[in-house]
Amino acid sequence: MMLIEDLSVGYRETPVLRGIDLKIEAGEILVLVGGSGCGKSTVLRTLAGLHRPSGGTISLDGQPIARTSAERALVFQEDGLLPWRSVRRNVELPLAIRGVSKSSRRSQALSWIERVGLGGYADHLPRELSGGMRQRVQLARTLASGPRVILADEPFGALDAQTRRAMQLLLVDVWSQQPTTIVFVTHDVDEAVFLGDRVAVLGGKPTGIRSIVDVPFPRGDGDNSAARAEILAALGSTQ
Numbered sequence: 703m704m705l706i707e708d709l710s711v712g713y714r715e716t717p718v719l720r721g722i723d724l725k726i727e728a729g730e731i732l733v734l735v736g737g738s739g740c741g742k743s744t745v746l747r748t749l750a751g752l753h754r755p756s757g758g759t760i761s762l763d764g765q766p767i768a769r770t771s772a773e774r775a776l777v778f779q780e781d782g783l784l785p786w787r788s789v790r791r792n793v794e795l796p797l798a799i800r801g802v803s804k805s806s807r808r809s810q811a812l813s814w815i816e817r818v819g820l821g822g823y824a825d826h827l828p829r830e831l832s833g834g835m836r837q838r839v840q841l842a843r844t845l846a847s848g849p850r851v852i853l854a855d856e857p858f859g860a861l862d863a864q865t866r867r868a869m870q871l872l873l874v875d876v877w878s879q880q881p882t883t884i885v886f887v888t889h890d891v892d893e894a895v896f897l898g899d900r901v902a903v904l905g906g907k908p909t910g911i912r913s914i915v916d917v918p919f920p921r922g923d924g925d926n927s928a929a930r931a932e933i934l935a936a937l938g939s940t941q
């Protein structure tokens with residue numbers, strides 16, 4: 703469980719958000735939405751340990767978060783793959799850093815590559831793949847590293863609608879087999895309601911969280927229109 707208490711974030715003298723209290727349960731998908739520039743990426747980078755909070759505390763299972771750690775993996779819109787390494791060798795990288803033996807990391811990487819639907823592309827270079835395929839490789843690499851928390855910053859933001867949907871379904875598929883805690887930032891309310899167990903709307907003063915909306919049918923076929931309307935209303939009130 704990740705516990706965020708009275709968190710303030712900002713840059714030098716510029717406060718961005720303050721008074722954030724959030725409890726993120728293990729295995730939950732929590733989505734952060736909010737107007738452009740409200741501080742979503744800053745919060746995520748703070749949870750990753752890349753940015754120091756200006757106040758408050760963050761802990762993961764009771765341990766304070768003070769720096770970056772492989773247990774909290776950041777995933778960006780830009781895939782961050784190493785262009786000179788093949789798909790397989792990109793996915794192997796976090797395993798190599800953890801000291802996993804060569805044969806074991808090769809078989810684990812190939813298994814993840816298969817699971818994200820890229821069997822047959824293991825020896826390709828990133829530049830030989832489409833944007834959606836590169837995002838699949840990024841997902842495989844992230845999952846291969848076995849993080850306890852995935853911090854995703856608009857990972858599908860640059861993809862066309864069809865590829866984006868395919869990636870959401872893939873994420874849900876792998877998450878349902880292995881429910882990792884995910885904090886997911888998006889601009890897209892439909893994506894938020896599809897993926898999230900809960901959606902936190904950030905922005906607005908004096909508090910950093912305008913509203914937390916429970917999604918009744920996350921990743922399912924039920925009617926989430928009331929949750930969607932509540933998120934849109936909260937977003938409207940932060941403008």
Ligand SMILES: Nc1ncnc2c1ncn2[C@@H]1O[C@H](COP(=O)(O)OP(=O)(O)OP(=O)(O)O)[C@@H](O)[C@H]1O
Nearest residue numbers: 713716718736737738739740741742743744745889
């Ligand atoms: N490195 C930085 N130095 C100073 N100010 C910054 C820095 N990064 C972001 N900011 C400011 O902090 C605020 C929050 O930025 P952040 O990127 O967290 O917002 P966001 O909600 O993720 O935006 P978007 O949805 O447009 O990506 C903005 O006003 C931004 O200008």
